[in-house]
Every structure is written in C-alpha cells, then in structure tokens.
Amino acid sequence: MSDDYSKIKIRAKELRRILNEASHEYYILDNPKLLDSEYDQLFTELISIEKKYPELSSENSPTQRVGSKILDSFPSVSHSSPMLSLNNAIEASDIKKFDQRMRDLLSLGEADATYFAEPKFDGLAIALRYVDGVLVQASTRGDGSTGEQVTENVRTVRSIPLVLSGNPPNIVEVRGEVVMMKRDFNDLNQRQTKAGEKIFANPRNAAAGSLRQHDSKITATRKLSFFAYSLENATRSHGTVKSQSEISSILKEYGFVTSSLSDSVRGLQGIQHFFEHVAAIRSNLDYEIDGIVYKVNSLEDQQKLGYVARAPRYAIAYKFPPQEEITKLLDIEVQVGRTGAITPVARLAPVRVGGVVVTNATLHNQDEIARKQIKIGDFVVVRRAGDVIPEVVRPIVGRRTHIEEFVMPTLCPECNGEISKEAEESVYRCTAGMKCRAQRAQSIWHFCSRKAMNIDGVGERLIDQLVELKLVDSFADLYRLEPEILSTLERVGKKSAENICTAISNSRMTSLSRFIYSLGIRNVGEQTAKELASHFETYERLIAATEEDLMKTPDIGPVVARSIRQYFDDPYLSGVIESLIEMGLSWKQEDANIKKRTLSEKKFVLTGTLNNLSRDEAKQEIEVRGGVVTSAVSKNVDYVVLGEKPGSKLKRATDLGVKTIDELMFIRLLESENE
Ligand code: IVH
DSSP: OOHHHHHHHHHHHHHHHHHHHHHIIIIISSOOOSOHHHHHHHHHHHHHHHHHOGGGOOTTSGGGGGOOOBOSSOOEEEOSSOOOOOOEEOSHHHHHHHHHHHHHHTTOTTSOOEEEEEEEESSEEEEEEEETTEEEEEEEOTTSSEEEBOHHHHTTOTTSOSBOOSOOOSEEEEEEEEEOOHHHHHHHHHHHHHTTOOOOSSHHHHHHHHHTOSBHHHHHHTOOEEEEEEETTHHHHSTTOOBHHHHHHHHHHHTOOOOTTOEEEEHHHHHHHHHHHHHHHGGGSSSOEEEEEEEESBHHHHHHHOEETTEETTEEEEEOOOEEEEEEEEEEEEEEOTTSBEEEEEEEEEEEETTEEEEEEEOOOHHHHHHHTOOBTOEEEEEEOTTSOOEEEEEOGGGOOOOBOOOOOSBOTTTOOBEEEOTTOSOEEETTGGGSHHHHHHHHHHHHSTTTTOOTTOOHHHHHHHHHTTSOSSGGGGGGOOHHHHTTSTTOOHHHHHHHHHHHHHTTEEEHHHHHHHTTOTTOOHHHHHHHHHHHOSHHHHHHOOHHHHTTSTTOOHHHHHHHHHHHHOHHHHHHHHHHHHTTOEEEOOTTTSOOOTTTTOEEEEESBOSSSOHHHHHHHHHHTTOEEOSSOOTTOOEEEEOBSOTHHHHHHHHHTOEEEEHHHHHHHHHGGGO
C-alpha cells in the first residue's frame, strides 16, 4: 500500500469522525461548533475521496445521510420482541383506576407508585438495531410482529446516530418515534404547493409518507426527527439498569434525543400535575403530541406486571381531550363502501381543527343523523381526535336559519342499484354486491391495503381506472395484469408498471390471517381474521366450518359467523378465491399467531372476580394455550384461579388438595411462554 493511499485512508476516517461529531453537536446537543461553511467544505472533501476510492466509503459515513439506494419494496422484518400498543386513558377516572391497579398489583397499599412520564409523540414507531455500536437495521412497527425494513431511509434522519457513543453492549435495540417537526412540516407543504405536488394533512402523515419512500434521496430532503423512548430487553443487555429513567439517560449517552419534558412523577397527583403542565404548553412545542405516556418506573416492577393481550400492563397513554371547532355543514352526500354500506358524508366549509384543515367528516349512518338532529345548512361542532376520521358531534340549534332534511337516496349513486336496509341493521346498503363498480373498486383497494396483502403502488386512483376500463373485475384479476397493460394507464410509467407487477406477484406468498382479512368479508377485521387463522389453522378447515363451528372461535358471535358463511357460500366470491389459489396464492402455517400450547390439557376452574381480565378473556387465554376451563372443582383439576371473593370453590379446592393460584400468579403462568 502506498504512503499516499494510507494517508488518504486516515484522512477519510478523520473526516467521518469530525463530521459525525459536528452533526451530533448540531442536531442532538443543539450546540454547533463548526460553521455551516466549514462543515460543507469537509463534507465535500469526504465525498470526493469516497468517489475516487469507493472502497474507503462506509455505510456509516455521514455522506450516506443524503440517501442512496432505490428499493422496489421494503423487505419484511420479524421483530425480536413484539412492538406493542398502549392502553388509553381518556377520562380522569381511567387514570385513577390505572394507578389503583398498579398499587394493588405491586402491593403498595397507600404508598405512591413512581412513574416515568413522557409525551406521547405523534409520529411512527421505529425499531433500531445496533450491532457493535453500528446501526444495522431499522424497521417500522407493521402489525407489531412483522414490520418493514426501512434502514436506508432511516440513515437519512440526522438525529439517529449511525454509530452509538458511549459503551454499548454488542447488541442494542432502541425504539422510538420518527416525527416531523411542525416547522419542517410547514416548509415541506409550502414546497409541495409550489411544485404542484400533494400536500400532507398533518406532520404524522408527512413523516410516514417520507419514511416509506422507495428513493431514500427523497426521504433525505424531508427533514425527519427521532425521539428515543425505549431500550429493548434492557435488563438482559444492560445488566445494572433498574428503571425507565436510567434507560432515558443511557439513550442520551448513546447520542439519542429524548424528550426534554420527560420526568419521574409520584402517585396520581404527580400524574395529573404533569398532564396539566404539558397540556398547557403543548401548542408551543416544536412537535405534535397527543397525550402523555406513563410507565411504572422500576423495571423489576414492569416485569412483575407483564402484559395483557397486545399492551403492557405497566404503562398507559393518557390522551389529551379531542379538539373541536364550529363550521357550516354545506351538504350531505353519500359514499359506497366495500360491503355496499352507504355512509353519509358531511361536506363542510373548510375549518382548521387541531392544525389540520377539515372539509369532510363522517356522519356514520342515517340513524346517527336523526339522533343528533343534524340538518343540511346547520352550523355544527366538528371533532378530530388523533388519527380518527373527523366527525360531526352536534348541531348548534340556536344558529339554525332554515331546515333542510337529509334524504337517503333510493338508488346507489355509483351503479343505480337498489339501496335497502335490513330490519335489524342501521346501515343502508347498495344491494348490487360485486355488480356495483364502487364496491368492486373498494374491495380491490382493501385487498391491496397495508394490513391486507400490502401491495405497494396500487392506490385508489389506479384501481378506479382498472375497474372503469374493465381490466380488473375482482382482486384475483390483479395477478393477471401485465406491465404492458398497466403502462397504458394515466400516470403510470414503464418502470412503475413493472414495479407494480412485481409487487403484486410478490404478494402471493402470504399468511392465512392476512389472506382472510384481505377477502373483505363483512364484519371480519384484522383481529377476527387472526382469531380465525389461529383457531382453524388451515383454509380447508375454515371453509368447511358451519356457523356453529365458527362461533366457537373467540369473539365470534352469530352475526359474524353468518357473514363468513354467506361469503364462502356465494358462488361468485368462492370463484374469486379459487382463481386466487390458481394464480399461486399460498401461505405458510402461521405459528406466530398460534399460541404455544403451554397449558395443553391443563384443567382450570375460575372463581371470584378478576381485576385485569374478564372471565371470558381468562377463559380465552387458557383455551388458546390448549387448556380447558370447567366449572366444578374436582380432583383432576390442575389449578383453581382465585379472584376477589372466591366463595365455596376455594374451600372445596383446599379440601381436595387442588392447587390454588391468585390472579398475578395466573397472569405469570399465561405469560411464561415468553420467557
Ligand atoms: S412506549 C409497549 N413511549 O405509542 C409500547 N410509546 O400506542 C411502548 N408512542 O407504538 C411504547 N410516544 O409508537 C412509548 N413516549 C412514548 C411514546 C410512545 C409515542 C407510540 C408508540 C407506540 C404507540 C402505542
């Protein structure tokens, strides 16, 4: 190796160090030490070295922050531990109950519990994996167990360290929220307007859209920020760490930004006080938040408390009240949904609600319009809460000048099919089924959506064209599309036609639960689809199930069972499914959703009132793990679970020498599969 070459190599390394340090000072510490021009000069020097000697470049070089590769799709990533959601507290009474529950379960009596309080950032959750201190993978939350790998895009986020400072262990997983600062959001929308591009409804949508760009150069121009809030498996990877507040300090040491508002608080009073303080300064913050997250501070206590369903028991999100404004209801129109449901939609005079301009709001159904006594032309209160669709809350009757009633049309505005209502339902539907263009388009759109088959690049506008031109009749026809056909459509170039076909083709390997959800069966949402997949395990068993069989699935009652049967019995729809299978759609056995049979053949009796889950939930949790619940205590019962006021079954259990466990022990038993 020549002398010059090794000097250049050393210089490249030094430049990377200086530039990384400068960004840290600028973006994290808010205390720049280099002038912008000095930074630019060093940056240009590094780029020219890396261009000339590509082998000296590295993925962690600051030059990589400008974005590089263009991806066709985002590979999926299985999370090392599920990315959970949080239970919400809406009213003060919810938070009071939460605090009471924590004190009971931790046996604190009258003593105050200590919580770590942090804003609930309104962005999107990201998991970052570092090996030997180097960022190797970034993924979105996805459905909680599988996300999308967005590493290239995340590298462009300046407040995410590419290399950790301090002394990290060899594997570190940090989770947090990618957000767009209000200022950056406004700048972006101004640029978009000038360029005649779409404007984003709010910072969260802008952040999500930017992070899911296939071209990371675009992400790099979008100015995203990151707040870190958790360190996965902290007690295992960081032996001495004992609390959430220590985690927060470690995250700072590694070079992350955490919220400067975060603090430990004591007891219900501390919770309320923090909440009111942050609510008062919320509008002055640089970023959007929609509540406060409280976590029991001690990690040991967190572990004791464990999880219920998809949320930790030790944490809660206390949401700020929804934001309301008054505006004029200009008209009420109707929209046709996937299952033919006719939804009245309010057309409103534009009004800003919580920073977002609202022009449409849902009115749910005709009964709701009648119940709320809403008339066309009224001034109405409009509410937006977090990411839910805005809704019309009530009319201001005192400002009414005339009365114009909404009349439900008798014919479908999309297909002229008849509109009717079943007696026990409040929803009117277009009865034309898949003969209705709108229903076909909506069902295809649902099929492609993220939680369904997750086919990238197939949006509403494209589907409308495909249906209109009769290129696609059902979602099975998507798999017959060729790039040559697609590229004849408006706004579809040759390259994107190819990308779309690849995305469609790649979607064929899926999971049973996604497949069930994608079909768009009335009343079958994502959760029900998962329950069905794990209960029946195979598609053949599912379609052979009678309504009675279906009702044995947790949470499925007669109405849902009937809609499932009706779907599979419809000759047109079952034909579509057959074509799908012919086109090569397949799925692997879904272990992730099938709980390990940790309680196989174990017999349980439940007695007394449980605090954390209902009887039905407890029964379900036992059954999905292969256990059985019976009502009478006998010698072959394995466990009697004692709630509050257990009654005579406790005595009988003691007499027979059957093992009794309290609620906390029961919950640990359920969770022991995760160990
Ligand atoms: S802790 C077990 N802390 O809220 C989940 N989450 O509703 C632990 N979020 O997916 C999450 N700010 O994306 C936590 N300070 C914060 C948060 C936060 C926002 C999001 C997160 C999560 C969602 C759950």
